[in-house]
Amino acid sequence: VNCEELRNGDLIERYVAGDLDAAARDRVEAHYFECDDCFEQVQLARALREEFPGPPRVRERPVLAYAALAAGLILVAACGAWIVMLRRENVELEQRLARAASPPPAAIERQAQEIAALRTRLDALSQPELNAPIVDLEPDDRVRRGGAPSPVVELAGGVRQITFVLTAGEVLGPGPYSVSIVDGAGRVVWESSGLRRSRFDTFTLAVPAALLPTGAIAIRLRSTADTRPGRVQEYDFRVVRR
Amino acid sequence: VRTFRDRVWAMLLSRVGNRDTARDLLQEVLVSAWRALAEGRLRDPEKLGAFVYGIARNVINNRRRTAAAGPVEVPLTPELELAVQPPDFEDRERRRLVREAMALLEPSDRRVLLLTLVDNLRPREIARRLGVSSDVARTRKTRALKRFVERVRELSRTAAADHKP
Numbered sequence: 001v002n003c004e005e006l007r008n009g010d011l012i013e014r015y016v017a018g019d020l021d022a023a024a025r026d027r028v029e030a031h032y033f034e035c036d037d038c039f040e041q042v043q044l045a046r047a048l049r050e051e052f053p054g055p056p057r058v059r060e061r062p063v064l065a066y067a068a069l070a071a072g073l074i075l076v077a078a079c080g081a082w083i084v085m086l087r088r089e090n091v092e093l094e095q096r097l098a099r100a101a102s103p104p105p106a107a108i109e110r111q112a113q114e115i116a117a118l119r120t121r122l123d124a125l126s127q128p129e130l131n132a133p134i135v136d137l138e139p140d141d142r143v144r145r146g147g148a149p150s151p152v153v154e155l156a157g158g159v160r161q162i163t164f165v166l167t168a169g170e171v172l173g174p175g176p177y178s179v180s181i182v183d184g185a186g187r188v189v190w191e192s193s194g195l196r197r198s199r200f201d202t203f204t205l206a207v208p209a210a211l212l213p214t215g216a217i218a219i220r221l222r223s224t225a226d227t228r229p230g231r232v233q234e235y236d237f238r239v240v241r242r
Numbered sequence: 243v244r245t246f247r248d249r250v251w252a253m254l255l256s257r258v259g260n261r262d263t264a265r266d267l268l269q270e271v272l273v274s275a276w277r278a279l280a281e282g283r284l285r286d287p288e289k290l291g292a293f294v295y296g297i298a299r300n301v302i303n304n305r306r307r308t309a310a311a312g313p314v315e316v317p318l319t320p321e322l323e324l325a326v327q328p329p330d331f332e333d334r335e336r337r338r339l340v341r342e343a344m345a346l347l348e349p350s351d352r353r354v355l356l357l358t359l360v361d362n363l364r365p366r367e368i369a370r371r372l373g374v375s376s377d378v379a380r381t382r383k384t385r386a387l388k389r390f391v392e393r394v395r396e397l398s399r400t401a402a403a404d405h406k407p
């Protein structure tokens with residue numbers, strides 16, 4: 001800088017007041033190290049500040065400055081509220097994620113037991129079953145006609161599956177047939193369709209032992225092509241577990 | 243050394259907040275400058291000011307890097323000891339001259355100088371306070387400053403003449 005820049009640009013006042021950045025301060029100092037007149041002004045400006053410090057003077061604030069200040073405060077408050085809201089949402093989300101990621105210990109224990117039981121059953125079902133029972137059933141009408149009681153199916157503890165061979169009755173229409181298993185209270189335990197008559201005029205149905213409740217049970221067959229009332233073939237029996 | 247003592251002191255007062263630290267650094271800068279001159283490290287005598295300023299900056303920067311080390315103790319000759327003292331007397335004398343010169347100025351000049359040099363207001367703000375344009379405020383500040391410096395110089399010459407035997 002030269003003398004003119006130093007004096008017209010208010011650099012001396014700002015230097016003495018400590019308002020300059022490092023680069024501008026260096027330029028001012030480098031200049032007054034080689035300029036007596038400018039250094040004299042620096043000295044006098046400093047002496048003037050030291051001699052007339054006076055009380056701290058409050059600068060007048062124009063209306064626009066107050067408006068800008070108010071706008072700034074509102075903006076800061078709005079940002080603060082937004083940040084608080086976001087943080088609250090984050091906390092809730094983290095809590096929900098934590099709950100989802102870590103279910104209660106009781107639920108974990110229950111799930112583990114269920115998985116273990118399923119594995120046991122899957123292992124058992126994957127193995128051949130020796131001496132699996134086969135039960136021949138006659139339609140009720142034929143049994144009833146003979147006056148005989150409902151047959152009894154005894155299930156030992158290790159039995160996993162029972163194969164029923166159902167002799168076709170006279171009331172059935174043409175196939176295919178639907179089939180349902182009904183317990184003693186009349187509730188349908190299981191049902192399906194697609195059952196076909198064999199060339200020996202029988203039906204074959206393999207049923208998991210766990211599906212059959214103890215007590216009176218009926219297997220009902222119906223022609224899906226002939227839905228007239230009374231066209232149902234029923235096979236009654238009793239399940240006894242040993 | 244004495245020629246640049248006041249400049250180095252002014253520089254230190256601007257950069258170092260602690261007056262005692264500034265006092266230590268002043269001694270360090272001036273001794274370093276004296277040694278450098280004695281060793282013939284100044285190539286261009288016309289750039290003596292820049293040379294001393296460079297040494298002062300280096301000393302200050304080195305002290306900042308080794309702030310924990312404390313001041314460097316340097317054995318001084320009696321003459322050098324006197325030369326490296328802060329210009330406290332001169333500062334006090336200058337403040338007296340400034341006070342008297344301000345009293346001799348017109349009130350309008352005094353006000354401009356106080357707004358400029360003490361309140362550190364920008365020309366635009368000074369213009370608003372004075373109810374004039376920025377250019378007029380700047381012109382008034384320049385003239386007031388010029389008259390102020392002249393008054394100080396006159397008072398200084400008078401004081402020097404009074405002290406002559």
